[in-house]
Amino acid sequence: MIDFVRQRVLPHFGIPALDASVSPLGNGHINETFLVRWDSGELVLQKINTDVFKTPHGLVENADKIAIHLAHKHANDEYALQVVGPLRTKDQQLAIDLGEQGFWRAINYLPHSHSIEVVSSEEEAFAAAKAFGHFSSALSDLDATVLEDVIPQFHHLPGRITLLEQAVAQDTQHRLDGCRDWVELVLSQQSLLQELAELSPKLPLRTCHNDTKINNMLYDKRDMSSLAIIDLDTCMKGYLMYDFGDMVRTFTSPEEEDSKVLDNVHVREPIFAAICRGYLSELGSVLSEDEKKSLWLGARVICLMIGVRFLTDHLNGDVYFNIHHENHNLERAANQFTLYQSLLAQEQELIKYFN
Incomplete structure (x- = not known):
């Protein structure tokens, strides 16, 4: 190559x-x-x-x-x-x-750029969330409809679950027996789908990054200040709750997204609080009241949805995400579902940071 x-x-x-x-x-x-x-x-x-x-x-x-x-x-x-x-x-x-x-x-x-895979401090989380908020704030006056939907229905949880159900029904790789418990977890989340259906129509469409992973914010390695937002491939119209959710998904766990150490996969409350402070410091005056209410929903939806996508790809034979070993997508899915469960378990402690 x-x-x-x-x-x-x-x-x-x-x-x-x-x-x-x-x-x-x-x-x-x-x-x-x-x-x-x-x-x-x-x-x-x-x-x-x-x-x-x-x-x-x-x-x-x-x-x-x-x-x-x-x-x-x-x-x-x-x-x-x-x-x-x-x-x-x-x-x-x-x-x-x-x-x-x-x-x-x-x-x-950018020659002095540096990216990280796992957030190690509240300061790192705050800086990255503030940078992503600053990015979205600067784009708040760009008409989102001028952008092409390069992946239609990219953050559409009902559609993603439908694709999972199809993969389960077909089970072309005979992998279903190894992940039935995770499939059942997904299919049991009907209340989340209902909450999403009720709130989404109230939200304005904005120009969104749609992939706010921690490694898509570059630090300046000379002083670890925020340098740039990268990977604009999935920038298109959408809801900012999903950008917030992807930060929660990729910032808060002390483990990388494919770690098999599930006992250590959890939402670190101080990191979650730092995300809220950083993001809202840039977007607090931009977001509507419904958008502010949607942030907690976005965190839960994204964690579940990325797990669904990994699990679907595992069942389909790993045709979407690059993998490095057998069952890699299943490991990623289990990781994300564990983080989702941690979010649910800590709801009362976490939602106070939106006030």
Whole structure:
């Protein structure tokens, strides 16, 4: 793959193949990502997974619109973070479509950037939540309808559960016997679905990040201050409760999302409190009252829904998320369902932080 990138992809961006070093970057579940360095520069190169993102041109166009909007805000001192956006080819295109050999795009690289996989302190959680809130606040005046839905119904829990039910009925990989308890947990959450159906119509559609994992906020490794929000692939219209929920999902557990140490998977209350403080410090005046009420719902929905997605992929034969060993998606699902159960068990302690 490295030789292919050098010889077939880099020339489109005006980078001499012989002068460039190419190395894998990050640990994303979906796309293939590389760091490219040469004598006069560096960039991040990605091969977009077109099985997941079936309209990749829409994806890069969305990212471009958001980057332009944020760059304008940054120039006017209305957005304090660095802007990570697409770099154009020699032909001024946002990406290169090489057919069966991939859809490739480049984005700018921030040299002092640092990401983390597990939040270790309230300070880290507060900084990241504040950064994601700042990102959403800066986009609050961008018409969300100008963005293409690159994954329709991305955060639609009823639809995700329907797909799980289909996977259970078909059981093409004969894996159902190993996860029946988790399936039953999901199907028992009818009250959550009812709460979601009642509140969602009251919420405004906004431009959302839709993947606010802790490793999608870059720190400046020189002082660990917030540097940039990255991975704009799933930016599209939606509800901010899901952005909040994904922070809860990825910040609050002391274990990574595929950890098998389930006895240690739980919501750390101080981290949850720091998320609330950081996020609301930027968005408190932007959110409607119904949106504020929806944040606790979003936390529960996202934890359950990501578990559903991992479990569905496990039953279907691991066709969506990249896996590194057998039963990897099942381990991820069990982790997320355990975190969901921790949220439910601590509800009375956690909801006070919204007041």
